[in-house]
Amino acid sequence: xxxxxxxxxxxxxxxxxxxxxxxxxxxxxxxxxxxxxxxxxxxxxxxxxxxxxxxxxxxxxxxxxxxxxxxxxxxxxxxxxxxxxxxxxxxxxxxxxxxxxxxxxxxxxxxxxxxxxxxxxxxxxxxxxxxxxxxxxxxxxxxxxxxxxxxxxxxxxxxxxxxxxxxxxxxxxxxxxxxxxxxxxxxxxxxxxxxxxxxxxxxxxxxxxxxxxxxxxxxxxxxxxx
Numbered sequence: 001x002x003x004x005x006x007x008x009x010x011x012x013x014x015x016x017x018x019x020x021x022x023x024x025x026x027x028x029x030x031x032x033x034x035x036x037x038x039x040x041x042x043x044x045x046x047x048x049x050x051x052x053x054x055x056x057x058x059x060x061x062x063x064x065x066x067x068x069x070x071x072x073x074x075x076x077x078x079x080x081x082x083x084x085x086x087x088x089x090x091x092x093x094x095x096x097x098x099x100x101x102x103x104x105x106x107x108x109x110x111x112x113x114x115x116x117x118x119x120x121x122x123x124x125x126x127x128x129x130x131x132x133x134x135x136x137x138x139x140x141x142x143x144x145x146x147x148x149x150x151x152x153x154x155x156x157x158x159x160x161x162x163x164x165x166x167x168x169x170x171x172x173x174x175x176x177x178x179x180x181x182x183x184x185x186x187x188x189x190x191x192x193x194x195x196x197x198x199x200x201x202x203x204x205x206x207x208x209x210x211x212x213x214x215x216x217x218x219x220x221x222x223x224x225x226x
Contacts, residue, residue: 044182064123073109074220088225102193103137108212118207132198148218
């Protein structure tokens with residue numbers, strides 16, 4: 001947190017008065033679902049919550065936060081591969097896909113760019129804006145990604161208890177190797193199998209940007225993963 005705070009402090013000294021922080025929608029759910037104690041269990045979410053608190057309280061800087069879900073879209077950078085590459089490879093392995101229940105908000109990279117401009121021009125200092133193009137179940141997301149790749153898949157939902165066992169195994173492997181995940185696998189199943197959906201209209205109205213084309217973003221992703 002020291003580095004971004006220092007950067008914004010220097011920006012104030014240089015005469016810059018407005019800034020936008022790109023945060024995580026997990027911070028939104030930390031506020032919305034206090035009973036899950038997300039910041040307590042997950043270092044990544046705790047860091048995002050602290051980021052919002054610290055960076056919106058710098059004297060002389062009017063800062064607001066965009067709380068971003070999973071982002072889709074291509075970056076025309078030589079050698080760059082999307083973070084979605086392992087998932088796309090999984091979709092190409094079989095016409096039957098095993099996956100968890102629940103779903104997530106999704107956003108395109110172009111929407112994020114437009115939302116940044118809108119936040120600079122219209123954002124309220126200290127405000128947090130959840131950004132979303134569409135809300136999709138995991139099954140819908142996987143089906144549409146496969147369709148963008150010219151494939152049809154059938155998604156079979158795993159029971160949550162099996163997801164918990166699988167994630168506990170991941171935690172155990174991390175512990176053996178002396179590693180700590182930003183999202184604690186022992187506590188992640190209830191969140192990942194929930195419907196982490198956002199209102200796509202509220203922030204659009206507040207910041208004045210148009211929605212993105214998620215279908216095109218899905219196509220860009222699968223092309224970049226080839």
